[in-house]
Amino acid sequence: MMAISTKTTDHSRKFKDFGDFLSTPGYALLPFKFHRISEEKEVLVNEIGDFLVTPSGTAARIVAREVNPENPSDLELYADLIANFFISPSPLPDLIEVLATRYRTKKSFLDYFTSLHIFVISLRCEHTCHYCQVSRVTTDKNRFDMSQFHIDEGIAMMMKSPNPRVTMEFQGGEALLAFENIVYAVEKTKMEADKHGKHVTYVVCTNLALLSDEMVQYFYANNILVSTSLDGPAFIHNKNRHKANANSHQLVIDGIHKCREILGEENVSALVTTTTLSLEYPEEIVDEYVRLGFHNIFLRPISPYGFATRNTNKNKYETARFLDFYKKALARIIQYNIEGYFIREDYASIILKKILTPFPVGYVDLQSPAGLITNVIVFNYDGSIYASDEARMLAEMNDQTFKLGTLGENTYEEIFYGGKAAALSEVMVNESLPGCSECAFQSYCGADPVFNHTTQGDLIGHRPTSSFCQRNMEIIRYLIETMDRNKEIEKIFRSWITDRS
Ligand code: SF4
Structure with a gap:
């Protein structure tokens, strides 16, 4: 904290003399x-x-x-x-x-370096979600599926991670359109992991519309976790996540039931993406998750990639609306807990763990140093390597700022310790970023140069007009203020950060 001079004639914010701190x-x-x-x-x-x-x-x-x-x-x-x-x-x-x-x-989340390795196994998709900037509605496998060469090279790079426990996450497009690639990648990884003594967690991110019995059985046999998207009740989900001539909401619910039955409830998770339509229905979205028996919900704002976010007025407006939505949804979640139904909000739980426990929290979007490279790396369908998932979405907008190299062309050292990674590391630490360096919430928040670059055209960013900052500052303040005001809610919050699955 800055020691502010208390001399009545001096109204500057200068540091006191060094001697003042010694005696x-x-x-x-x-x-x-x-x-x-x-x-x-x-x-x-x-x-x-x-x-x-x-x-x-x-x-x-x-x-x-x-x-x-x-x-x-x-x-x-x-x-x-x-x-x-x-x-x-x-x-x-x-x-x-x-x-x-x-x-x-x-800071011990840094000890083992990169754990999450995202393989964009195909860019093809059969949905046309209006917020998606990435997928392609096409049957052109050769152009938009990851080749076996790039899969092999990605696995080889993953095996070089100093981290003994890595996660291999398959994303799309719609990953299940390239199910045979997933099988190829998992089988290859199993052999390589044995050789390298690695423990690998597998995750498939999917809209579940194409899920077959054969796929679920394969997931079960290989301990593969399933992560899906559920935006709320049908009238929201189907508007956000359009699938031609089909009911996407019903398909995802059927898929969730099928996965739960075979894989177990704890191995199936869902994420909400909050669109402008969703903002009007915080309670209904929470109710839908409870109706389907979920015990957690992750309320995420819509990502700015592909949106006209350089307009700060629009950002401010959207952030204020999101915060209003978030607080209403949180109130509903708290009410369910008071009535005896355990359900936690995941974003709040991540922040609460940072506030209330001495333990490290390596959540990619909210850490310092930032999660890109140190925690996550993305291997795109075409072999390009990006510093984070958001970085590859940015690349779809023809911005290659965060491209680190190409599978099969660059070495592990060039990617993870090369000039680009070194340059990025200078803007990945919120302890040294203007605004963040003096912020009380620094240790609960994070640095996000990809977001800064996308929304403000600058890797360092400008905190007073940053929607990342406005959102996190208000959520952190609100959580602390709520716990201080209401001890029953504090007890509920504390129950969210224990290890209940
Ligand atoms: S709340 Fe804002 S100023 Fe504080 S650490 Fe987060 S981004 Fe930086």
Whole structure:
């Protein structure tokens, strides 16, 4: 936190002299930041994400050394500040090693490097979802399916990851249109994984419309997880996810039932994409997930790739509407939990885990350093290698900024440690990004240079007009403020971050 001069004649935000930090009256300040969460309260957050909700003005009192342990009304606050590494009786806290260990633990998602390897197995699709910028309605397999050469090269690169546990995720288009490619890739990977001592988790992302008994049996035999898209009740889903001469909603529900029956409920997940139409129906979307027996729901805003997002006014408007939708849906989810039906919202759960636990959370879209390359890599249908899934969607808009190379042409070292990866790493750390570096929510949030580049034409980005920032700042503030206001809801939130499947 910046130590602001308290001299009445000096209204600048200059740092105090170095000596002020060495010999301090009463106690030394440790690095922390603060954010106003309501008219009456502010939250203090330290370097490892520990937080304290305090009355407004507390941060200023701490900086001015006005918190006095000899004053009975300050005793509890003083003890909390010491115990949670906000201040220290000595310039170097006795427990500095504990602080360092906890910081390392928070960042330990970096220890093993890339885990998620996305194979865009085909770009072909039989749906025409209006928000999709990627798929092709075509039968041209040669042009839009991944070749066996590129599959082999992708597997070889995945085997080079230092991570002993990798995930191989098949995406499309519609992945099941190239089911024979999935079988080829899984069989090949099984052999290579044995040789390299890797544990591989397989995931197929599919709209489930083409699911056959043979496919489900193959998924079962090979422990393959299924991830699908369900945008809510039929009148929303079928508008968002159009399939000619078919009822996409009914097809996905039939597919979910079939997968659950064979694979088990815990091996089938679904995602919501929130379109303009969805914004009007937060309760109905949650109700549909409960009706179908889901115990989690992931409320995602529509991705900006392919949209006219350079217009910041439109961004602001969309973000405000999404936040309104999100809070209404969250209220419905909380109500179900109060009534005894367990259902968690996944985005909130990721943030809550960051806020409430000392554990690392390697969620690709919300981490620092950013998840691209360090956590995820994408092998596109044509052999191109991209830094993230969003990066390959951007490439469909003829923007190759995040293309790292090509399978069969570039080595592992050139892709993961080459000039492009090194240049990107400079904008992947929110601790050093303007705006984020001073933000109290830095350790709960992340860096997203692909989003910045797409929406603002700049890898670093401009936080005051960033819809990524507006959305995350408000959701984080809202979660903290809600927990502080209502202890019953805090209990529900805590139940979301335990390991219930
Ligand atoms: S993006 Fe916004 S909310 Fe997130 S760390 Fe940066 S300034 Fe804070």
